[in-house]
Amino acid sequence: MLETLDSYLVKRYIADLKRELQIQGLAEKRLTDILAEAQAHIEDAMEGAQPQTVADVERVLVQFGDAKSMAKSLTSEYARQSSARPYLWPAAFFVAALLFFRNFSWNFTLFRNGPHSLVPNGLHFLGKTFFPAGIWSGSLFLLASLITLFILGFRAKRPAVGQFVVAGIALILVSTGWYAATSYPTAYFQGYDHSEKWLYPVKHGEYDKDLAAMKSRIEAFHNLAKDLRLGRQSFAVTTSPASVPERFKFGGLYVLPEAVREHNLGIAYSQMWNGIMTASWQDATKAWGKEPQPGRPQSECDEISSQIPVEVTLLNRQIAYLQWIHAQPMSVQIWDDYRMAVQDLLPITLLATVATGVGWVAWITVLAIGRGVRRKRYRGDVPHKA
Amino acid sequence: MIYTKSMAYKSELEALILGALREGPLHGYRIALAIREKSEEALKMGDNQIYPTLHRLESDGLVVAEWQQQLGKPARKVYSLTETGNGRLEHHRKEWQRYAANFTAVLGGANHA
Numbered sequence: 001m002l003e004t005l006d007s008y009l010v011k012r013y014i015a016d017l018k019r020e021l022q023i024q025g026l027a028e029k030r031l032t033d034i035l036a037e038a039q040a041h042i043e044d045a046m047e048g049a050q051p052q053t054v055a056d057v058e059r060v061l062v063q064f065g066d067a068k069s070m071a072k073s074l075t076s077e078y079a080r081q082s083s084a085r086p087y088l089w090p091a092a093f094f095v096a097a098l099l100f101f102r103n104f105s106w107n108f109t110l111f112r113n114g115p116h117s118l119v120p121n122g123l124h125f126l127g128k129t130f131f132p133a134g135i136w137s138g139s140l141f142l143l144a145s146l147i148t149l150f151i152l153g154f155r156a157k158r159p160a161v162g163q164f165v166v167a168g169i170a171l172i173l174v175s176t177g178w179y180a181a182t183s184y185p186t187a188y189f190q191g192y193d194h195s196e197k198w199l200y201p202v203k204h205g206e207y208d209k210d211l212a213a214m215k216s217r218i219e220a221f222h223n224l225a226k227d228l229r230l231g232r233q234s235f236a237v238t239t240s241p242a243s244v245p246e247r248f249k250f251g252g253l254y255v256l257p258e259a260v261r262e263h264n265l266g267i268a269y270s271q272m273w274n275g276i277m278t279a280s281w282q283d284a285t286k287a288w289g290k291e292p293q294p295g296r297p298q299s300e301c302d303e304i305s306s307q308i309p310v311e312v313t314l315l316n317r318q319i320a321y322l323q324w325i326h327a328q329p330m331s332v333q334i335w336d337d338y339r340m341a342v343q344d345l346l347p348i349t350l351l352a353t354v355a356t357g358v359g360w361v362a363w364i365t366v367l368a369i370g371r372g373v374r375r376k377r378y379r380g381d382v383p384h385k386a
Numbered sequence: 387m388i389y390t391k392s393m394a395y396k397s398e399l400e401a402l403i404l405g406a407l408r409e410g411p412l413h414g415y416r417i418a419l420a421i422r423e424k425s426e427e428a429l430k431m432g433d434n435q436i437y438p439t440l441h442r443l444e445s446d447g448l449v450v451a452e453w454q455q456q457l458g459k460p461a462r463k464v465y466s467l468t469e470t471g472n473g474r475l476e477h478h479r480k481e482w483q484r485y486a487a488n489f490t491a492v493l494g495g496a497n498h499a
Contacts, residue, residue, distance in 0.1 A: 036463075040415070040463070081441075
C-alpha cells in the first residue's frame, strides 16, 4: 500500500508541475523534457531516502521543492533565452529616415502632385479609394514607421528606452557635427508675437544666394504694396470692369488680393486655386474695397496690406541673424547647430521610443491575458485528492 | 555595477553547480546531493532550484547535457563540465578566495579566548 501511495504522490506532483508549466505557456517539447528530468530526480531521491511512511515521502517532495516556483523560474529562464535580439539599433534608421522623408515630402500631397508623391502614380487609384484626398506622403511614411516600431517593441518583449536614448544622442551629435561642417544655422521667426525662433541650415556655399533671396522677397513685398494700392484704385465701385488693367485679370476672371500676393511671391496664376479669383465684379470690388469680410475685422485687401510691414520686419530680422551668425566663431555657431539638430531629432526619437514602448506594453498585456486564460482553463485538470 | 542579492544568489548557485561537476558528469539529483553533502548540509535549497541554472549554463555553453537511458527506469539527463565551464569555475574560485580574504581582513583573525 505504501508503494502505491508513494507512486501516487509522485504522479500528483508531476501532474501539478505539468499544469503549472502549461499555465506559464511553456512549449510542449521543453515541457516533456522538464517533466522527464523532474521525474527521474524524484525517483532517484526516493530510492536514496527509502521512505517508510507517508511523511517520509512528502519530505522527499518538499526537499525537491514547490512546483509553482520551479515552473515560474524555468519559464523566466527560457523567456530570457528566447527573447528577441536585445538591440534595436536598426530602429534608429527610422528616426533618420523620418527626417529625410519629412524634409522632402512635407509639401507634397500624396494624391495631388503625381510626379513628386512618395507613392507611384499607378497606386493613385487605390489611394483615392482608401484614403482621404489631403493625405501627405510624409504622414503615410510616419504611420508605416510607427506600425513597424510597434511590432519591433512587441517582438523585443522588453522595454528599449535606453537604446533609443543612446541612438538619439548619437544622431544629435552626428547631426550637430554635420551642420557645423556644412552650413550656418540661421533663424526665422514666427508665432503671434513673432518671438518663436526656428532654426534652419543655410549651406556655406549658398550664403550669398540665400541673402539675395531674402532681399528679393522684401522687394517683392514692396511691389505687392504698390500693386495693392493700384488694385484698390482699379476695383473701386466708381470704376468699370473695362478699366481694370490686364494684370488683374486671368482666364476671364478678376484676381483677388490673395492671388496678387501669391503672384508677387513667385506663383503663376495658372498654378493657383480658382477660389482666389472671381468672375463676379461685385465680389471683386468687395474684396478690394474697405468693407470687412464676413466674420473678419478687415477686408481682404486691408488684411494683406497690414501683413506686409510684419513680413518685411521678419525678413529683415532673418537677414540680420544670418549676417550675424556668418561672422561668429564656431564656438557660437555650434550651439545653434546643436539646437537645430535637437529641434527635429528629439521629438522624432521620442515618438519612436513611445511607439516601441507601446508595442512592449501590448506584449505584456497579451502575455498576462494568455496566462489568465490558461490558468482558468486548467483548473478542471487538478486530480482529486485520495 | 551594483551587485544585488539576486545576482549574488545566481552567481553562488552557478559556482556550486560547476564545482559539483568538476569531478565528473552527474545528473540533477546527484548534483543537488553533492552540494548538500560536501557542504555538510550547510548549503540547502529546494533541489529543483538547480534546474533553471543548469539550463542557463547549458545555453551559455558552460555545461553539456545528454540523455542516458536506463533499464526499467526513466531516462536521466546527465550534465558535464566544458572547458569554458572549467574556466568559469576557476574564476569563481578566485573570486571567492578574494572575497573570503577581504572578509577575514576586516573581521580580524580567530578569537583567542
